[in-house]
Amino acid sequence: MSIADLPLATKPSFDRLAGLPVAVIGAGPIGLAAAAQLLERGIDVVVYEAGEAAGASVASWGHTRLFSPWEYLVDEAAARLLDTAGWEAPSAKRLPYGRDLVNDYLLPLAATPELEPRIRYGSIVVAVSRQGMDRTRTSGRAKAPFLLRVQTAGGTTEQLARAVIDASGTYASPNGLLSSGLQPAAxxxxxxxxxxxxxxxxxxxxxxxxxxxxxxxxxxxxxxxxxxxxxxxxxxxxxxxxxxxxxxxxxxxxxxxxxxxxxxxxxxxxxxxxxxxxxxxxxxxxxxxxxxxxxxxxxxxxxxxxxxxxxxxxxxxxxATGFRPNLDMLREVRLHLDEIVEAPARLATLIDPNLHSCGTVYPHGVDELAHPEPNFYIAGMKSYGRAPTFLLLTGYEQVRSIADELAGNSEAARLVQLTLPDTGVCSTALPTAAGTLPLLDVSASGSCGTTPAASASCCG
The missing domain is CATH 3.50.50.60 (FAD/NAD(P)-binding domain)
Structure with missing residues (x-):
């Protein structure tokens, strides 16, 4: 008797997600922090990075100095990985440039023995879906693996994952220059x-x-x-x-x-x-x-x-009109986004730039970041949609919460704690010497901090 001849109730059950990694899109500060948090919980992960090195978006504004000192720019799980590799942490109170964030933190983090073999550079995720399911199919959806279509110099491949964290940032998607929200056509x-x-x-x-x-x-x-x-x-x-x-x-x-x-x-x-x-x-x-x-x-x-x-x-x-999330790659994923700022609907009111600065955003995690698509999350600057109030410190807590949820620790995932000092995260006193320039609060620009990094921008 073949398996096709067995009564439906007695057919063996296969876990299609077993053995699959979590896919993280983006090897910026938040993407690498997500990978570090997942590995610390024994969860396999693969990171897809469009650039040729970690922190590619941050490197593009590397000449810009951050408001936030180093003590607010390093994820705790990432720091633990770096410590095992003999990393010498920068001075906590020093204010880095974007290039320092890349050279002194992101590149060493990406080169750790735990992360290095899991990062795929030059890999552009052009679509995310479910294997064998478009967004209209519901039955068995949560048990179907995610399917990521990935473009590389060698061609296009399709990769499977048990969960997806999109930390691809927004720096490559500027808002329209025109009042219509569009870019000039000529x-x-x-x-x-x-x-x-x-x-x-x-x-x-x-x-x-x-x-x-x-x-x-x-x-x-x-x-x-x-x-x-x-x-x-x-x-x-x-x-x-x-x-x-x-x-x-x-x-x-x-x-x-x-x-x-x-x-x-x-x-x-x-x-x-x-x-x-x-x-x-x-x-x-x-x-x-x-x-x-x-x-x-x-x-x-x-x-x-x-x-x-x-x-x-x-x-x-x-x-310099700000940034917006690229949602084209997520057309087959079930999202619940705010119709104005294009952030997850439950997060949108917490980050409304008309009500909040980067230092007054409420702590939030997996509950606010969840979508109707099980085990799919947008984190980092991209989770803020068009709102310009993102801080790296906030993004690190986002992915810590997501990692606990994916590890099955639902209680820890919902114990979201984030303490933002009144000053220091969004700002530090400006230098006063002649010829010096002010520092950039990239968090308020919408560029990464990513958008540029405690800021933003960019920071996927």
């Missing part, structure tokens, strides 16, 4: 647009020196770029700066003397001084409808200001 203007956090005083100096730059956006990544452009203008004659915002006033950047985050208040004051002195031309209430090329190789930002048609002609445009 191919001729693309060369005149740069991503947020350009290296104005370093490798991209020639692109800005002696040129007219338009910075678009009302967050702290815009503020950081404005301050660096102002320094460049002192050194390179002919450099001019315009700052365009849609609001009546960039109050989120300016802050106030009562700001409990000292550095953020100082950053705002410095930008405000640039505007008041005329070194930066502020164009408020400007809705950009499109960019069009000019005959001289420049671009013209056209739109409306105070209900009147308006246009600004410049050489280069910095898109």
């Amino acid at each position: 191919s001729e203007v693309q060369a005149n647009i740069t991503h947020a956090l350009p290296d104005v005083l370093g490798v991209e100096r020639a692109r800005f020196a002696g040129k007219h730059a338009l910075v678009v956006g009302a967050g702290h990544s815009a503020a950081n770029t404005l301050l660096k452009l102002a320094q460049l203008a002192d050194e390179a004659p002919g450099t001019s700066i315009t700052w365009a915002v849609r609001s009546v006033s960039p109050v989120r950047v300016y802050g106030s003397d009562a700001d409990e985050l000292e550095a953020r208040g100082q950053l705002g004051s410095m930008v405000h001084d640039l505007v008041r002195s005329g070194r930066v031309t502020l164009v408020d209430r400007f809705e950009i409808d499109d960019l069009r090329p000019t005959a001289e190789g420049r671009v013209e930002a056209i739109g409306r200001r105070r209900r009147e048609e308006a246009a600004i002609e410049v050489d280069i445009v910095v898109n």
Whole structure:
């Protein structure tokens, strides 16, 4: 008698998830922390990283200094892995640049004997689904393995997993430059647009020196770029700066003397001084409808200001409008997202940027991050959708909670604890020596900290 001839009730049961690893998407700070937390609980894991090294997104803004000192940038499980490898921890109170976060933490962590064989570099996850099931099928769904379609230089493969943690970040998905939320359609203007956090005083100096730059956006990544452009203008004659915002006033950047985050208040004051002195031309209430090329190789930002048609002609445009999650790869996964900020629905109200700064977000874990898809989680900056208030410290607690849940320790998963000091995580006093630049609160820019890292951005 073959197995097909057996009555249904007596057919043997196969656990299709047995022996499969947890798939983590992204080898940034949160992705590597998730892997470390899982391994500490005896759970096998594979990490898929699109870049050629750990922390690839962070490396792209490595010239930017963080507000948060080292003591708030290292995951506890990751630190334990590093300690066994003889890692020398950076000074707890020192403020690193993005490149320090990569070179002194992420690369050594990825090179530990426990993690190194589990990371797949140059591996772009283009789709996540269930084996043999699209999003419309329900029966037996939780018992079906996840299927990840992965693109590499050698071709496309499909990999199976028992659970998925998407910590891919948002740095590669900037918000639209136009007021419609879209990017300019004309191919001729693309060369005149740069991503947020350009290296104005370093490798991209020639692109800005002696040129007219338009910075678009009302967050702290815009503020950081404005301050660096102002320094460049002192050194390179002919450099001019315009700052365009849609609001009546960039109050989120300016802050106030009562700001409990000292550095953020100082950053705002410095930008405000640039505007008041005329070194930066502020164009408020400007809705950009499109960019069009000019005959001289420049671009013209056209739109409306105070209900009147308006246009600004410049050489280069910095898109500092924030970031959004790439959800295309998750079309076959059942998600429950807030319709506005595109964060998990139960998390959205806790991170609303209209109500919270990075230091006032409530502790949250597996319950707030869960979706209708069993054992699927979005963590890190991507879990915040379009909200710009993410901190690495928050992301580390997210993946600690998820790891406990996947290990079957439901009680520990729900004991979510996160203590954010009033100052220090989002800010540290700015240097005052002549010629020094303020630090970037990447957490408030939406870039990673990831978005840039306690911040954000990026930080998947």
